[in-house]
Amino acid sequence: MIELHIVLVLMIIGAVVATEINDLLSSVIALGAVGFGLTLEFLLLRAPDLAITQLVVEILSVIILIRATIGTKICCDPIKTRAAYFVFAALFTGAFLAFSYRALAQLPAFGSPIMKMGAQYIQEAAAKTGAANIVSSVILDFRAYDTLGEATILFTSVIGVLAVLRLAGRNK
Amino acid sequence: MSIYILCLILFAVGLYCLLVKRNLIKKIVGLGIMEYAVNLFFILLGYRHNGQAPILDKEQAIVNMVDPLPQALILTSIVIGLGVMALMVAITVRLYEKYRTFDIGEIRRLKG
Structure with missing residues (x-):
């Protein structure tokens, strides 16, 4: 299942772009790219109903978010953040990743659900x-x-x- | 197992975006990324190797199907996500019309 990994890595790249880019419209479009990657993942994971629903919902949410950003005068506003925010957020995210990595050992292996x-x-x-x-x-x-x-x-x-x-x- | 870790990294990117960014649109984007990651995680849990989609065929025997239960639950979750995002965007648009900014620190300062 290497294609799952490839699409998921592309989704992570899109998410990082959506997080870090300054232009709000570009950020929203990057979020749309992540959503369409999710549609592909659903198709690969044999969930066609979810893929159809995700496609429609993604188009609608991108339209709604573009409506929110397109009328605003400030297209590009780099908002400065204090260093303490970075430290606390990095600590919190790291703690989340560590705990969830430990919890992964309790899950059934990928590809053999309990059902x-x-x-x-x-x-x-x-x-x-x-x-x-x-x-x-x-x-x-x-x-x-x-x-x-x-x-x-x-x-x-x-x-x-x-x-x-x-x-x-x-x-x- | 590595696919679970990639999914958790996607969730962590959304969490970081939600925590650090002070732009309201960026916060909505971060919540959306987290929602995608959780939806994908549930479907990954229900996947079975060489499984077929949970749709019955007349002359086909049920041998190896993926779990239909997470798919049904996530189907409702996706639609709820759209409703919640529409509500957040509506409130954000109204806040922008009142304060002319998306920065929450600026909004707090203007509110006094």
């Missing part, structure tokens, strides 16, 4: 739900309450966006 629930879903999906796509049978039938909660969060965030961006305020 306690997944095996049962695969066995029973065709008989119980009649859906050919097991992912959609899980989100729409076995775990439909989870999807209901997701729709609730999505519509709540839409209401929040409308409440924040609405122009007709009383005090204006």
Whole structure:
């Protein structure tokens, strides 16, 4: 699976570019590159539904972020950061990496998942739900309450966006 | 195992961006990178060598499928990520219209 590594290294390079570049529009576009790399990874990992969803969501989020940056007068604003920030952030990130590296030893090896629930879903999906796509049978039938909660969060965030961006305020 | 480490490095880049940068758009970008890394990590956990996509075929026997459960959960997580990002961008746009800057230190100073 060398192609997974190659795409993931490209994603890391894109993420570093998005972090360090001064131009905000370039940063947003680099984030879009990382998202499209994630789409490729999903395709390689045999998750076509996720690849389709990630493609659509990535296009939408890049459009939203460009809307936020394109009207701003300051295109390039190098914002200086204090040295203490760098030190604390580097310490925190290093501690995170060290702890997560230790935790990796507890995980099953790559390519051999445990699949306690997944095996049962695969066995029973065709008989119980009649859906050919097991992912959609899980989100729409076995775990439909989870999807209901997701729709609730999505519509709540839409209401929040409308409440924040609405122009007709009383005090204006 | 090395693919997990690369995924964690991607997460760490996003975490560093979120912690160090003081530009609000950069903070949103960092959160987005972290979200991508977590989504990818879950799908990596469910992958099986020489597995097939979790879609049934009529004349095909179920032999070697990747785990469908993380895929279903991450499918909802991706959509939630879009909603959260839209909300953050909306608040950021309003803050920019009021204070004419993206710098959080500057915003705090202007607020008094």
